[in-house]
Amino acid sequence: xxxxxxxxxxxxxxxxxxxxxxxxxxxxxxxxxxxxxxxxxxxxxxxxxxxxxxxxxxxxxxxxxxxxxxxxxxxxxxxxxxxxxxxxxxxxxxxxxxxxxxxxxxxxxxxxxxxxxxxxxxxxxxxxxxxxxxxxxxxxxxxxxxxxxxxxxxxxxxxxxxxxxxxxxxxxxxxxxxxxxxxxxxxxxxxxxxxxxxxxxxxxxxxxxxxxxxxxxxxxxxxxxxxxxxxxxxxxxxxxxxxxxxxxxxxxxxxxxxxxxxxxxxxxxxxxxxxxxxxxxxxxxxxxxxxxxxxxxxxxxxxxxxxxxxxxxxxxxxxxxxxxxxxxxxxxxxxxxxxxxxxxxxxxxxx
Ligand code: KG4
Ligand code: ZN
Numbered sequence: 001x002x003x004x005x006x007x008x009x010x011x012x013x014x015x016x017x018x019x020x021x022x023x024x025x026x027x028x029x030x031x032x033x034x035x036x037x038x039x040x041x042x043x044x045x046x047x048x049x050x051x052x053x054x055x056x057x058x059x060x061x062x063x064x065x066x067x068x069x070x071x072x073x074x075x076x077x078x079x080x081x082x083x084x085x086x087x088x089x090x091x092x093x094x095x096x097x098x099x100x101x102x103x104x105x106x107x108x109x110x111x112x113x114x115x116x117x118x119x120x121x122x123x124x125x126x127x128x129x130x131x132x133x134x135x136x137x138x139x140x141x142x143x144x145x146x147x148x149x150x151x152x153x154x155x156x157x158x159x160x161x162x163x164x165x166x167x168x169x170x171x172x173x174x175x176x177x178x179x180x181x182x183x184x185x186x187x188x189x190x191x192x193x194x195x196x197x198x199x200x201x202x203x204x205x206x207x208x209x210x211x212x213x214x215x216x217x218x219x220x221x222x223x224x225x226x227x228x229x230x231x232x233x234x235x236x237x238x239x240x241x242x243x244x245x246x247x248x249x250x251x252x253x254x255x256x257x258x259x260x261x262x263x264x265x266x267x268x269x270x271x272x273x274x275x276x277x278x279x280x281x282x283x284x285x286x287x288x289x290x291x292x293x294x295x296x297x298x299x300x301x302x303x304x305x306x307x308x309x310x311x312x313x314x315x316x317x318x319x320x321x322x323x324x325x326x327x328x329x330x331x332x333x334x335x336x337x338x339x340x341x342x343x344x345x346x347x348x349x350x351x
Pocket of ligand 1: 010141142143145168169170172173185186187190285286287288289290291314
């Protein structure tokens, strides 16, 4: 079964094609980041308009990358939440139009579940649902979410922990803004941290009584340290005249900040894996592209860790196609009443 997956929940217009839920045939992503960078973050209205402009060429490019025509596509999967309402509507309505005109089954996909299904697209490993097999512990770390969930079967997630304030990706983005490093924050903090010889110590919120996370404390600590060291985003960006802050200082702060976030993510995930007796750990979401998180989790975990290649960690249509394939195989379908759900949670019942 060949499924076309469409993704437009935030600032990437994307389409992917996946065969039998595992074989990646196309993955086309048109990022709007260059536009939103000008505003220091995603502007919802701008995102919707760019999705409208780009969705047709992106889907066409996916078909041509896969080398197939419409007659070889068996179903359409589309992100219907969570995300920006206006952005989601573009993808959902486009998918409904395709499904109606081509007479193809349609399935709405939870974007958060989609991130986890990127693990089914990792080449050269067995089907994670079979080996290591369910239950799997999922750490979903994206710009808007930090969730720990036990996955008991396809499409079945039980949330055991979540962030109480900022998501991990949001913490990276806000941290980068404090340090004047630009947007999106994860990649730029990672780059600055990699070349820093030392790390400035930063606090960790363990919340030992639960599997929840909290990143607002470390963000405030970074802000305070940056101010003490005479750094503010304005003078780093060259907007304020005067001496430019020492890049070694910025690097040490970036490295300490990244270590604090990653350390908590790894230790709490490993603890939960032991406590819940899961067979493996699945990592997903944009922050899973982070090298120290990937390497650290592989090093510390007592069970196999499945982590998609970076291009499949950040938003893409292939993960939506992969998740949609499994839901369709369970016999689930959406119809023309499919609505967008901007606040959808990972454990929202499917169907
Ligand atoms: O999953 P994603 O592409 O979009 C959402 O669904 O939110 O995640 C985007 C987030 C951003 O906050 C970005 O800063 C973060 O993922 N990110 C990273 C890295 N690459 C992207 N965070 C840490 N290290 C990275 N290399
Ligand atoms: Zn995402």
